Amino acid sequence: xxxxxxxxxxxxxxxxxxxxxxxxxxxxxxxxxxxxxxxxxxxxxxxxxxxxxxxxxxxxxxxxxxxxxxxxxxxxxxxxxxxxxxxxxxxxxxxxxxxxxxxxxxxxxxxxxxxxxxxxxxxxxxxxxxxxxxxxxxxxxxxxxxxxxxxxxxxxxxxxxxxxxxxxxxxxxx
Numbered sequence: 001x002x003x004x005x006x007x008x009x010x011x012x013x014x015x016x017x018x019x020x021x022x023x024x025x026x027x028x029x030x031x032x033x034x035x036x037x038x039x040x041x042x043x044x045x046x047x048x049x050x051x052x053x054x055x056x057x058x059x060x061x062x063x064x065x066x067x068x069x070x071x072x073x074x075x076x077x078x079x080x081x082x083x084x085x086x087x088x089x090x091x092x093x094x095x096x097x098x099x100x101x102x103x104x105x106x107x108x109x110x111x112x113x114x115x116x117x118x119x120x121x122x123x124x125x126x127x128x129x130x131x132x133x134x135x136x137x138x139x140x141x142x143x144x145x146x147x148x149x150x151x152x153x154x155x156x157x158x159x160x161x162x163x164x165x166x167x168x169x170x171x172x173x174x
Contacts, residue, residue: 006151010149010150010151011087011091011149013149013150014087014091014143014149014150015091017143017144017150018087018092018143018144018146019144020092020094022096022144027096030096030141030144030145031096031097031141031145033137033138033140033141034097034109034138034141034142034145036134036138037109037110037112037113037135037138037141038109039112041116042064042068042112042116045116045120046061046064046065049061056123057123059123059171059173060119060120060123062171063119063122063123063167063168063171063173064115064116064119064120064167066167066170066171067115067118067119067163067164067166067167067168068112068115070163070166070167071111071112071115071159071160071163071164074159074163075106075108075111075156075159078105078106078155078159079101079103079105079106079108080103082103082105083103084103084104084105084149084152085102085103085104086099086102086103086104086147086148087104087146087147087148087149088146088147089102092146094146095145095146095147096144096145096146097145097146097147099147104147104148104149104152105149105151105152105155106152106153106155106156106159107139107142107148107152107153107155107156107157108156109138109139109141109142109156110135110138110139110142110148110152110153110154110156110157110160111156111157111159111160111163112160113134113135113138113139113157113160114135114139114156114157114158114159114160114161114164115160115161115163115164115167116131116135116160117131117132117134117135117164118160118161118164118165118168119164119167119168122164122168122173122174135157135160136157139153139154139156139157140153
């Protein structure tokens with residue numbers, strides 16, 4: 001009963017946020033924001049740190065790796081447990097992009113972006129506001145593109161934040 005009520009609210013909120021068309025420049029910005037969370041940024045950042053690393057940066061890479069090693073299995077298990085149909089396969093006729101898989105809960109882009117933002121912010125606190133704003137925009141972009149409901153990105157973001165904190169605790173850096 002409560003879950004169906006939450007689902008109805010989530011679907012209604014999605015319909016308020018999602019637009020079938022955006023101005024060309026805005027559509028491009030939304031897509032680029034979403035793509036920044038595809039994973040290439042994380043790999044490039046890690047390679048840069050490995051190539052030009054200090055002891056602190058080596059620790060940062062280790063914590064990021066640990067966080068993603070925690071987050072990815074939790075993400076896949078949760079996604080397969082809930083098997084929530086994406087909005088582009090149920091509420092709207094099409095998304096602005098092709099989703100990478102068929103289920104929507106949780107948002108992997110949101111989880112990964114929040115892992116990255118949380119861990120890097122721990123090591124570089126002055127960047128925190130920018131990193132958290134970026135992670136929030138990545139999450140929002142997934143709703144705007146029509147591949148996730150708002151609750152998907154909230155749960156994904158909380159999952160990423162929690163996995164990052166767990167990695168910081170496990171590695172003794174928190």
